[in-house]
Every structure is written in structure tokens, then in C-alpha cells.
Amino acid sequence: MARILVVDDTSEIRLLLVAVLQRAGHEVIEAADGTSVSSWVDDSHPDLIILDLMMPGMDGWDTLKQLKSNPETSHIPVIISSALSEDEDLEKARRMGAVDYISKPWAAADLIERVRWATIIAKKSA
Amino acid sequence: MINLPNISILQRLAVVAGLFLMWSVAFFVLVENARTYAEILVLIPVIASAALLGVRGGLAGSMVGVLGITIFHLIDADDPFQLLQGWSPVGVGVMVTVAAVVGYGRVLETRRAAASQLLVSAHVRLDRLETESRLLSRLSTELGRTTSLETIGSSVNLALAGIVAFDCMALYLLDAARAMAKICYITDTGRNDPAVNDEFSLEEILRMDPFDCPQPAGELADSVGGRRSQPPLILQWRIDDGAESLALLRLWSVADRSLSWCDKKYIRSVVAQITSALTRVRLQSEIERDSGVSAVVAEFVDVTYKSLDVAAVVGAASRHIGRYLKTENVALAVTDLDGRRVSIGHGDGFGWGGLEIRRNRTVKEALADPLADYQTKVVSTGECEAMGRDSEIARALAKTGLGSFIVLNLQHDGELVAQLWIGLEMGRAVSPDQIEYITRVGHHLVVALTNAEKSERTRELQRQFVGQNEQFAYVQDVLERAEAELQASNQQLTELSESKTEFMAAVAHEMKIPLSVIIGYADLLRFDLEKIDAEQREFAGHIERSARLLLALADEFGDVSKIDSGRFSVVKNPHDISAVLSSVVEDLNISTTTSHGRIKYTVPSAQQMYDGDSVRLAQVFTNLITNALKYSSNDKPVEITLTSAPDRLVITVTDYGLGISRADQDNLFVPFFRSTNPEALRRPGTGLGLVVAKSIIEEHGGKLSVWSDLGSSSIFTIALPLGVPESQTRSA
Numbered sequence: 004m005a006r007i008l009v010v011d012d013t014s015e016i017r018l019l020l021v022a023v024l025q026r027a028g029h030e031v032i033e034a035a036d037g038t039s040v041s042s043w044v045d046d047s048h049p050d051l052i053i054l055d056l057m058m059p060g061m062d063g064w065d066t067l068k069q070l071k072s073n074p075e076t077s078h079i080p081v082i083i084s085s086a087l088s089e090d091e092d093l094e095k096a097r098r099m100g101a102v103d104y105i106s107k108p109w110a111a112a113d114l115i116e117r118v119r120w121a122t123i124i125a126k127k128s129a
Numbered sequence: 130m131i132n133l134p135n136i137s138i139l140q141r142l143a144v145v146a147g148l149f150l151m152w153s154v155a156f157f158v159l160v161e162n163a164r165t166y167a168e169i170l171v172l173i174p175v176i177a178s179a180a181l182l183g184v185r186g187g188l189a190g191s192m193v194g195v196l197g198i199t200i201f202h203l204i205d206a207d208d209p210f211q212l213l214q215g216w217s218p219v220g221v222g223v224m225v226t227v228a229a230v231v232g233y234g235r236v237l238e239t240r241r242a243a244a245s246q247l248l249v250s251a252h253v254r255l256d257r258l259e260t261e262s263r264l265l266s267r268l269s270t271e272l273g274r275t276t277s278l279e280t281i282g283s284s285v286n287l288a289l290a291g292i293v294a295f296d297c298m299a300l301y302l303l304d305a306a307r308a309m310a311k312i313c314y315i316t317d318t319g320r321n322d323p324a325v326n327d328e329f330s331l332e333e334i335l336r337m338d339p340f341d342c343p344q345p346a347g348e349l350a351d352s353v354g355g356r357r358s359q360p361p362l363i364l365q366w367r368i369d370d371g372a373e374s375l376a377l378l379r380l381w382s383v384a385d386r387s388l389s390w391c392d393k394k395y396i397r398s399v400v401a402q403i404t405s406a407l408t409r410v411r412l413q414s415e416i417e418r419d420s421g422v423s424a425v426v427a428e429f430v431d432v433t434y435k436s437l438d439v440a441a442v443v444g445a446a447s448r449h450i451g452r453y454l455k456t457e458n459v460a461l462a463v464t465d466l467d468g469r470r471v472s473i474g475h476g477d478g479f480g481w482g483g484l485e486i487r488r489n490r491t492v493k494e495a496l497a498d499p500l501a502d503y504q505t506k507v508v509s510t511g512e513c514e515a516m517g518r519d520s521e522i523a524r525a526l527a528k529t530g531l532g533s534f535i536v537l538n539l540q541h542d543g544e545l546v547a548q549l550w551i552g553l554e555m556g557r558a559v560s561p562d563q564i565e566y567i568t569r570v571g572h573h574l575v576v577a578l579t580n581a582e583k584s585e586r587t588r589e590l591q592r593q594f595v596g597q598n599e600q601f602a603y604v605q606d607v608l609e610r611a612e613a614e615l616q617a618s619n620q621q622l623t624e625l626s627e628s629k630t631e632f633m634a635a636v637a638h639e640m641k642i643p644l645s646v647i648i649g650y651a652d653l654l655r656f657d658l659e660k661i662d663a664e665q666r667e668f669a670g671h672i673e674r675s676a677r678l679l680l681a682l683a684d685e686f687g688d689v690s691k692i693d694s695g696r697f698s699v700v701k702n703p704h705d706i707s708a709v710l711s712s713v714v715e716d717l718n719i720s721t722t723t724s725h726g727r728i729k730y731t732v733p734s735a736q737q738m739y740d741g742d743s744v745r746l747a748q749v750f751t752n753l754i755t756n757a758l759k760y761s762s763n764d765k766p767v768e769i770t771l772t773s774a775p776d777r778l779v780i781t782v783t784d785y786g787l788g789i790s791r792a793d794q795d796n797l798f799v800p801f802f803r804s805t806n807p808e809a810l811r812r813p814g815t816g817l818g819l820v821v822a823k824s825i826i827e828e829h830g831g832k833l834s835v836w837s838d839l840g841s842s843s844i845f846t847i848a849l850p851l852g853v854p855e856s857q858t859r860s861a
Contacts, residue, residue, distance in 0.1 A: 013642055016642070019646060019649040019653065022653055026657075086638060086641040086645065108641070108644055108645030108648040108680065110648075111649065111652045111653055111655075111656055
């Protein structure tokens with residue numbers, strides 16, 4: 004089981020993610036915006052990050068950029084979860100190092116499956 | 130030698146007396162003592178007589194001398210032979226020679242006298258020639274200086290009288306324009322008799338007997354010789370310039386002398402001068418008259434052409450003509466703009482009160498008048514009275530009581546433009562200048578009237594045009610305002626449309642988050658199967674399905690906003706389109722409660738690879754099949770076919786439901802359009818699905834079309850073009 008950092012400004016979505024992931028047996032840490040991400044990462048060393056894109060203040064793109072540019076954190080797989088469903092957004096996320104992209108609304112089963120794959124890949128590459 | 134050409138009888142008698150005396154002395158000497166010198170002594174009177182009396186005198190003298198000596202010898206000696214001996218041959222020879230020489234001298238003298246006589250006559254001839262030359266040169270000077278024909282006569286008379294002997298001369302000059310001749314000069318009359326000024330045509334003068342010709346018969350006869358009879362005509366010379374006759378020269382002489390050759394020659398020279406002078410004067414007077422008339426005509430042109438309306442032209446023309454012809458009786462009738470009526474207008478302040486012509490006549494009436502046949506005509510009252518029966522104008526003119534009239538009918542392009550009548554007082558003649566003036570003025574009057582009419586017409590048109598222009602400007606103003614309003618509302622509409630597109634995009638995005646929450650928790654409920662019962666699970670399913678419908682709507686909003694703003698595109702990847710279609714059919718057959726497996730699709734045996742956006746194509750299939758299910762009853766099938774041609778794929782979705790009316794078919798692909806069929810309106814829908822579907826198909830280069838029979842069936846057809854597969858291209 005993995006420790007997952009969920010970053011989303013919408014508390015309902017955050018709680019939903021927590022509920023779904025905890026049911027799947029994962030340990031979930033919450034962050035409401037991009038600025039607190041680095042401290043959470045330093046404190047709790049998550050195995051996976053699920054990151055929203057549209058957030059006030061530091062948005063998902065900047066957060067992703069920061070995570071991937073820091074050698075300490077660049078190895079942590081990031082799954083983008085966003086209401087943006089354009090192909091160019093998807094492509095941009097992959098280019099910036101996101102391991103997967105899941106459009107809102109997602110089905111719980113789908114989310115669990117993608118999280119599982121992401122952790123397996125991360126373990127293999129580590 | 131002494132020249133004694135003219136010796137009188139007395140002188141001759143003196144000579145003879147002298148000779149007699151000398152002979153007496155000679156005889157005395159001979160008789161007394163000097164016999165041997167007799168010959169010498171005889172010589173003296175012989176030479177003297179020869180010198181004095183010429184050859185004949187000399188010979189006679191010598192004969193007398195010989196005779197005298199012979200007689201002397203006869204008397205002196207009895208023997209005749211002695212006598213012969215007394216003459217020495219030398220003495221006789223000398224005597225005869227001397228007599229001959231002296232006599233020849235006398236002959237020479239005579240000849241010289243004759244030569245001198247000839248010289249004298251040559252002098253006379255030279256004098257005449259000199260006189261002729263002087264006279265001709267004076268004539269030339271006088272004629273060269275003269276500007277009037279009247280003065281030519283006296284100059285010619287002077288030139289002729291200096292040489293030619295005649296008693297009376299007459300010069301008849303011809304008026305070039307009218308071929309009339311009049312006596313311009315007659316010798317010795319001393320006055321210009323009115324009868325002399327009478328005019329005759331050249332033919333008349335030539336036809337007349339010279340004695341009947343106008344000539345100063347009585348006076349001439351009285352002045353020369355007191356005889357009553359007519360003096361004979363000695364010369365009649367017709368002077369012409371090669372083409373036309375200019376003048377006639379006549380000479381009379383009481384003495385009935387015929388003219389000498391010299392006289393005729395001289396007269397010829399004089400005539401030549403007259404000819405050139407007449408030609409020059411005539412030309413000059415023509416030029417002068419022309420330039421005089423031209424100046425007046427130019428003034429007329431200036432006055433009339435400035436007038437811009439017909440009434441002003443009539444006034445100006447009447448005044449000018451009246452002033453030039455010194456009459457107030459000028460009337461001008463002008464044809465109106467339509468060319469129907471000729472109305473007489475007197476012009477302002479100028480008029481011809483006595484002329485009673487109807488103010489308004491038709492052109493037809495005006496042209497029917499015999500006086501309208503003439504372009505320019507001078508008529509007398511008598512002629513007018515004669516024409517009065519047929520001509521209204523002539524009748525009116527005759528009534529005015531004036532002497533003569535000038536009638537002008539002015540035409541342009543065969544149409545009567547104006548009629549002009551001018552009345553002149555009794556006894557006033559019309560000069561050629563005036564005729565010239567009136568003719569030329571007529572031409573200009575036509576032009577001025579035509580111009581004025583055109584100008585009036587133009588002004589009328591301008592007035593109309595200005596009116597129309599104002600209307601036009603008003604309409605244009607209204608149009609401009611309407612256009613501005615239209616532009617403003619168009620701008621608003623564009624802004625509205627843009628804000629609508631933005632609104633739709635915003636709604637689509639903002640709806641997604643709460644929908645994600647709803648769907649997410651509804652989904653989550655199904656995870657906790659052990660905690661909820663079957664009914665609760667069903668409720669959760671309802672929540673999720675409705676939320677997904679709402680989500681689909683939000684997606685359509687997003688798609689339409691992208692289509693509106695031109696940002697809509699597809700991502701193509703080769704895939705098995707048949708499998709995509711199958712998956713959609715399967716999903717709908719299972720998930721939709723109203724379908725109950727109504728969707729009939731026979732899956733083709735082989736894969737059908739297609740290079741397109743599989744997600745978007747699935748969206749199209751879902752939309753079309755959902756519509757087919759929605760608008761047909763539950764017991765009717767929805768048939769799907771997929772066929773492929775070498776160049777394209779054709780997918781059809783057929784339902785046997787409400788069908789779509791012809792009018793609705795035209796609007797089917799317009800955003801937010803809903804059917805006008807109330808039955809169809811009872812089904813939920815946004816009117817956006819087909820718009821998105823059509824855009825997706827078109828992004829693939831294909832075509833979405835509909836065929837429908839209202840009340841029975843509808844067929845939606847997707848035609849997608851097939852690019853030639855790469856492998857085939859390579860193998861080919």
C-alpha cells in the first residue's frame with residue numbers, strides 16, 4: 004500500500020479522493036494548494052501525488068514543474084486529476100513528467116486502477 | 130559749208146543779182162585782158178551758185194558758165210575749132226568736178242535736212258510716249274489712291290483726253306452683286322444729273338442703241354459744234370477681269386475720227402489700269418463692308434449669346450436689329466420648346482404696334498404662309514398687297530402702311546426656329562450691307578435662340594434634378610442611419626454571441642467540478658455494497674446517470690463554444706472504427722433503459738481500419754443512436770449499418786419513429802434548434818448534439834446528412850472519406 008498526497012482546492016473532491024483511496028487501502032495526506040506541497044513532501048515523503056491543475060495561488064502546472072525540477076522530489080510519480088480534458092493539456096502534462104492524467108469526473112474504479120499502475124511503475128523504475 | 134536751209138525768195142533774188150553782177154565782172158575781165166583766166170573766173174559763180182543752190186544749182190551754174198564762155202568764145206573768135214581749142218580738157222574737167230562736188234554737198238545737205246525732219250517727228254512721237262507715260266503714271270497714282278468708284282471716272286477722262294482726241298467720254302460701272310451699271314462719269318456735263326444715276330443692267334446698256342444709251346446727248350451736242358445731231362460713238366470697250374464684267378467705257382467724237390493704232394494701244398493700257406483699280410476697289414470695299422458688318426454682327430453675337438433665356442434673346446436681338454436698321458418696327462416670332470407653336474414676342478420695350486399678326490400660331494400655319502418660303506426677302510408694300518390674299522403675314526405687313534419689309538424665316542435642321550419681320554419707312558432703300566447684316570444676324574439668332582432654349586431646358590432639368598437630389602440625399606441619410614444602427618446592433622449581436630460562447634465555455638467547465646463530486650460519491654456508494662441495500666444502490670445509480678447526462682450536456686456546451694470560436698479540432702489515430710461502433714452499441718443496449726436491445730448492428734467480419742478521432746466518432750455514434758432511440762417508440766428497432774467503398778465509409782442509423790419534416794430538416798444542424806413537432810418536443814434535448822456531431826464529421830472531411838419521411842422513418846448517414854492505406858500505396 005502506498006502513501007498518497009492529494010492536492011486539490013475543492014474540499015469535496017479532496018474528501019472523495021480520501022474516501023476512495025482509503026477504501027483501496029492507501030494512506031492519504033491532503034494539501035489544499037500548491038504552495039504547501041513541498042513542505043508536505045519533505046515531511047511525509049509520499050509515494051504518489053494526485054495533483055489538480057486549476058487552483059488559486061500556485062496552480063498545478065507550477066507545482067508539477069517545481070516537483071520535477073527538484074532532485075529530491077522528481078522521482079515521485081504524479082497523476083494529474085483535472086476538469087480540463089483537452090488533448091493539449093494531457094500532452095503538456097506528460098511532457099512535464101506526469102505519469103498519468105485522469106479527467107474529472109472519474110470513476111472510482113478507474114482511479115484505483117491507475118493509482119495501482121502508477122505505484123507498480125514507480126517501484127520498477129526505482 | 131554754210132548751212133542755209135531756209136532762204137527766202139528775197140535772199141534768192143539777192144543771190145541771183147549777185148551772181149549776175151559777178152558774171153558781168155567776169156565778162157568784163159574776159160573781154161578786156163584776162164582771157165586765159167576765164168575758166169578760173171567762171172569757177173567762182175559756178176561754186177557760188179552750187180553752194181547757194183545745191184547740186185542742181187551748181188550744175189546749172191556750171192552749165193551757165195560753160196555756155197557763157199562758149200558764147201564768149203563764139204563771139205570772140207570766128208573759128209569754131211579755135212573755140213574748142215580754147216577749152217582745155219583739164220579746165221572743163223575741173224569745172225565739172227567742182228560743180229559735182231559742190232552739188233553733192235548740196236544733196237547731202239538736203240538729206241541731212243530730211244533726217245532732221247525725221248528727228249523732229251521722232252521727237253514728237255517721243256513726246257507723245259512721254260506724255261502717255263506721264264498720264265498713265267498719274268492715272269496709276271490716282272487710281273491707286275482712290276477708294277471710291279466715283280472718282281475713277283474723272284481720272285480716266287483726264288488720262289484719255291491728254292492723248293486721244295474725243296469729245297465725250299462715259300464710264301459705266303457695274304455693281305458686282307447685282308450686275309447693275311450706272312454712269313459714274315460723263316465728260317463736260319459738269320453736274321450729276323439724277324438721270325445719270327439711273328441704273329441699268331449691263332445687258333440693257335449693251336442692247337441699247339448707243340444713241341439711246343444714257344448719255345449727255347443734248348448738252349454735248351450744244352457744246353460741240355452747236356449741232357443737234359447725236360455725235361457718233363467711236364469706242365465701246367467692255368472692261369472685265371476675265372470672268373465678270375466690271376465696267377463699260379464709251380467715247381464719242383463729233384469729228385467722227387477713227388482711232389489710231391497708237392490711241393487704241395494707249396486706251397488698252399488705260400483700261401488695264403481701270404480693271405486693276407476696279408478689282409482692287411471692289412475687293413477693298415467688300416473687305417471694308419465685310420469688316421464693318423462683321424463688327425456689328427460681332428456686337429450682335431455678344432449681346433444675344435449672353436442672354437440665357439429666349440425672351441432675353443428676343444429682346445436683345447430686336448433692339449440690336451432696330452438700332453442698326455434705324456427702325457422701331459421689328460417683330461420676332463419664336464417657335465416654342467416643343468416645336469408646336471410660333472408665338473410672337475416684341476421683346477421688352479421694343480415693338481411693332483402696327484403689325485397685327487396673331488400672337489400664337491401653329492408651326493404648320495406659319496409654314497403654310499407663302500412668305501415663309503423665303504429665307505431672306507425684301508418685299509414692298511405693293512408686293513405684300515399682291516400676296517395678301519394667300520398670306521396672312523403679307524396682309525398684316527401691308528396694313529402697317531410702311532414702304533418695304535425685310536422678311537426672315539430662320540431654320541435649324543429643317544425646323545422653323547423663328548420668324549423676323551422688319552418694316553422700313555417709305556422711300557428707304559435696303560443697302561447690301563444691311564442685307565448682309567440681316568442675313569448673318571439671322572444665323573447667329575438661330576444659334577442664340579437654340580442655345581437659350583437648351584439653357585432653359587437645362588435649367589428646368591437642373592431644377593428637377595435638385596429636387597430629386599434632395600430626395601436622394603434624404604433617402605441616403607435615412608439609409609446611412611439605418612446602416613449605422615444595423616452596424617451597432619450587429620456589433621452588439623457579435624458581442625452577445627461572443628459572450629454567449631464564453632458563457633457556454635465557462636458553464637461547461639464550472640459544471641464539471643460539482644458533477645464530478647456528485648458522480649464520484651454516487652460511484653463511491655456502490656463500493657460500499659455491504660453498507661447499503663439494493664434500493665439504495667438503485668438510487669445511487671439514478672443519481673449517477675442523471676449526473677452523467679448533465680455532464681454530457683456540459684461537454685456539448687463546451688464543444689459548441691469551441692465550434693463557435695473556431696477552436697474545435699479532432700486528433701486522428703488509425704483504429705478499428707467497427708469496434709468503436711460495436712462498443713457504443715453495446716454500451717447503449719446495456720445502459721439505456723429505453724433501448725431493451727433495440728439497436729440492431731451486424732458487426733462486419735473484418736476490421737475496418739480508419740484514421741480518425743475514435744473518441745469523437747464514438748460521441749457521434751452515441752448521439753445519433755441515442756436520438757434514434759429517443760424519437761422512436763420502444764417496439765421499433767434502430768438499425769445500424771457500416772459499409773465500405775474503396776474511397777469511403779458509410780454508416781447509417783435508421784429509426785422508424787416520428788420522422789422529421791422538410792422544414793425541420795433544413796434547420797436540424799443549427800445550434801439550439803428544436804423540432805416544431807410537439808411530439809418531438811416532449812423528449813428532452815438541447816439542440817446541440819447534432820451540431821457537434823456534424824462538426825466532428827466535417828473535421829474528418831466527411832459528411833453527415835439526413836433523409837426522413839415524416840411520421841414513418843429517419844435515416845442519418847455518415848460518409849467518411851478513406852485515404853488510400855500506406856501499405857497499399859507502397860505495394861502499388
